[in-house]
Amino acid sequence: MASLKVCIASAMGRQPCCDKLGVKKGPWTAEEDKKLINFILTNGQCCWRAVPKLAGLRRCGKSCRLRWTNYLRPDLKRGLLTQAEEQLVIDLHARLGNRWSKIAARLPGRTDNEIKNHWNTHIKKKLLKMGIDPVTHETLNKEATSQNSSSPAEHLSQVDNINIHQVKENGVAINSEENSTSSPAENSSGEESLLMDSICSDVSLMNSMWLDETPLMDTLWDTTPKLENGNLPMWEDNCSWLLDCQDFGIHDFDFNCSSEIESNALQTLDLARKEL
DNA sequence: AACTTTGCCAACCGCGCCCGG
């Protein structure tokens, strides 16, 4: 069926997302990253299709968008997901399924790709280890399920309650075995545990968390250019301080980083600088 | 030390949705 669609699409002359000839693929170089960062910081995000041409990149727009959203965005967090974030992902997945972008929207600084990868490589295994089906979030133990007369939806909420309860009980725990092997750095997210604790204990907040389309936590960096009176993008106001860092010599500036936003942006730019 | 296997993650692919003409 899918192949049929492809055949029809190709027969109808479906245009490729980009001109395959002369379009580079594969890993991005530091030089390409620099070009893309400079362009986005200068012009904001608009019309990805035009970005490669305007930025002087031999990439398709799609590739540029992916590179920016998954790797170059200044608000991205680095490193493994914390226990609290992991728990949030599990709970959100139980509600939303594989809608990674929706899940990612509730975890500022994390991308859908990152969460998807983390789910497939870590969380899936953990859940299976715990005897929980990572797809349905139901227990894999047939006997247990047969004794349990509740509907799948009810069971799902029970699973959620268990997860939430575990968070409340243990602060960070979802799997004691995993906890015993996790590094102190990973377990040092006391603030996040407290945050989760307070969130989970607030029923109305939890409900709004599942139902609202707005992110649970504020998006730190909305790089989408906001039109002010239909004219200049307000985005430039938000990041004008970053425009001065185009050569990545950020330490030459007398930054007084008072916010996580700025420190995250600095980390990203610093990383980029090291790679150059 | 050399080779193989496994794990991880960045990047690609293709489909579906949305919006403007």
Place this chain on the structure above:
DNA sequence: TCCGGGCGCGGTTGGCAAAGT
């Protein structure tokens, strides 16, 4: 209302690094 272009999303893959033999 229809059509086509562009973008976003989710699934999949390729390649590198670490671990195992």
